Amino acid sequence: MSTAVDKRTTEPRLNxxxxxxVKQRPLVDVFALVKAEKENKGLQSGAVRGAVDMFFFHCVQQLEMLPAxxxxxxxxxxxxxxxxxxIEAAKLKGKQFVLGDTLNEATVAAAIKIYLARSDVAAAWQLIDVILTDVQGKLHFRTFSSLLLHECGGNDNFPLAYGKWQELKNQKEMEWTPTMEDVLVQMVVACVKQHHRDGKTSTDDSTFHERMTTLLRDIRLASKEISEENANLLRTCFQDAGYCTRLVGSDLEMLPVCTACGGHLVKEPITPEETTKLLRAIESRAIKIKSGITAxxxxxxxxxxxxGKNGATSKQSRDSEQLHYILDGPNIAYINQNFDAGSFRFDHLDVVAEQLMAQGHRVSITMPFGYLAEKSMLxxxxxxxxxxxxxxxxxxRKRSKEEKALIDKWTKAGMIYSCRTDYLSDDYFWIYASILLGKNARVVTNDQGRDHVYALLNHHTTGQKAKKKNAQDSPTTVVEEPISMDLIERWKDQVIVNIQIRHQDQAMANAKTHAIETNGSRQYLPHIPIEEVHLIHPLPFSRVPQLTPQGEFHFPIADxxxxxxxWLCVTSKHQTKQ
Known part of the structure; x- marks a missing residue:
């Protein structure tokens, strides 16, 4: 037996x-330890990279106290x-340097902050330039956001910051998160101030219009709405630049146009290319149990x-003014049923379907096949x-005669589809239908699982990640660019119709009953009548920052x-609605 001992397990790590x-040692002394650790063990060691990260973190924390x-x-x-x-080590191996392999992003972010503290902005930008040309992979916004903030704030160098930001977005994979909002709003402020310094107070300038459109889109990708604090910051900034700002009390006051300025908000579309991408994301999924078969x-x-049978074609559905409502069967049937006498309510679906058809719309119901049997699990x-x-x-639960009659009615009318859920989640069916039918499709559901939908569209099977192209897998496994959360949000904002159902008093004497069995023991529970159904349709506009062709700015405020x-409405004074 070998008696050799792995040096990595015996050598103490630098904490x-x-x-x-704990020991309150000066950073000057710790610096010597860090350099020795790096020299002796190298940056391939995760422990060494962690020690370097922590040292640079404390340097940033003590910036004002440390000697220049x-x-x-x-x-x-x-x-x-x-x-x-x-970088040189990676080049010697014939590879591009990837942050995280031998140097962590946290260290780079700290170095940028130290460069700024030393007023060496040029060196910080040179570092960014090297990252753009010689560094591969994802770059997090937090790594360089302090530099953007510095240039847009006290340094008054917005054009440079804006240009570099565009380069970074175009060349690096960007992860959009709400934490980006504050810096992006500061860039909007800097853009407005720059425009004002140029002696202009309207949006006639095409460069200003283009920059603001881009920055508003960035905010939409990061957070959609802005905080109360950022709304106040923008309001002050625009007022100082000669604009008129007003607070609009609710979404209702934006219909059909903004009550403050008369501007018309728009709905962010899903492009034909994005529709194809969504369809491909579903159709290329590998299904459960049966390998080699796609969704x-x-x-x-x-x-x-x-x-076909439902009397629709893709073109007819897309071109017609008639809406096609897909009812998420289980979700609607279980509304308000999480109590001991709760049930699976087919009558919920019937009331919603009849209400929509009376308005001239087409209705389809997706239902897991198990719920259509004479007995089903509750x-x-x-x-x-x-x-x-x-x-x-x-x-x-045992299906009643009335429920059997409803199922027969829907089947005869070609309204209900029995979904095989042994291989594929029933959610795929209504998601697929909403994409397949295009802009006139709506889905009635209270399923708010944005992350759930993201997982469905970006995973080949439940709990599995897509493998790399060279990995061993079935021929159907293909690695594609993930469906973005922004696209999912726009899809959801276009098709999802929420529903509220109010029931009559549970104690009503004339309430019908339904039968349930627990391990063969049957009992009859009251079937509480429906009093009212209310459908909450998507807004005709997107609740995101917008700039109209006429130059009106609108920012939704999070609360x-x-x-x-x-909303915060911003216009030049001559545009304000009287």
């Missing part, structure tokens, strides 16, 4: 946090022994039923039901606490 925080000469030594170490060394083959009968989420299922006691839907 920078312990040295700085020491900071210059730290930057020289970063440039010569960390950044340049890592496209499995969904073909549903597609034919939807476009899935209500009460404490009692969960305990019963935990103990292996499954609650079965999750109170549920308000206010």
């Amino acid at each position: 920078v946090y312990h040295e700085v925080v 000469e020491f900071l210059d030594h730290v930057l020289a170490f970063f440039h010569a022994q960390l950044f340049t060394d890592a 496209k083959e499995f969904l073909l009968p549903f597609r034919q039923w939807l476009l 899935r209500i989420r009460t404490r009692v039901a969960k305990e019963q299922m935990k103990n292996g006691q499954f609650i079965m 999750t606490e109170n549920g308000a839907t206010r």
